[in-house]
Amino acid sequence: NKNSVRANHFHKKTYQWNYLLSGEISYYYKKKKTKKKFVTMKPGDLVLSPPNEEHALKAKKKSLLLVLTKGPRGGKEYESDTFRLKKALI
DSSP: OTTOEEEEEEOSSOEEEEEEEESOEEEEEEOTTSOOEEEEEOTTOEEEEOTTOEEEEEESSSOEEEEEEESSOSGGGGGGGOEEOSSOOO
16 A cells, blocks of 8 residues: 555565566665665566665555565564564665
């Protein structure tokens, strides 16, 4: 939904691909000791969140996002490689 925020975390071992099916999303990301950056995702855009990259997403309008992962973040282990940020990116 518009203005919804997701993520505000990072993964130590997991790669995460974010593919926007519809809508528009601001994707914020930051590596340690660097400034926060963002890109505006449009339908068909694919963004990779590599391990140890802080990331967050904010919907600019109603959107549908597909998230694919490689690493220990599947099924019952979903939270095992998700580390919440003490200071949110958004």
